[in-house]
Amino acid sequence: MSQAGWRKSSRSGGAQDSGCVEARVAPWRKSRRSSGAQDSACVEARPASSGFQVRDSKLGDASPVFDLERTDFTSLLRAAERD
Template sequence: MSNTGPWRKSSRSGGNQDNNCVEVRLCGDAPQVSDSKLADDRPILTVTTESYNGLLAWVKDHGEQ
């Protein structure tokens, strides 16, 4: 059984099936980030929890500019 979670996208990307968004999931304890527009050929970036939390903090501070 795999410990990789499902891809999740932001609620701000709309509720439709639009594939032009950044998605995240957990693979074990490691966050993974990907761009959904490339479907199965998309690169998957595995980052540290600290880096991911830093990205979220930056987006929250700068996302509405």
């Protein structure tokens, strides 16, 4: 999945002019507290229709994506602040 932009369904014919609907995909964001280094260990997040999605930044597009409801994401952030 791309970082950001428009995404077609995997059922789309693949042809440039195939009639299908595209959906906007929000970009992944790292915490401002991340060191900024490309290889820094960090979790990335983005908004999703069900709440938020999170993934491991070290794995990038190969990372599994976890869907969290808004309340679960808030709990994750609170737990991370305590560490």
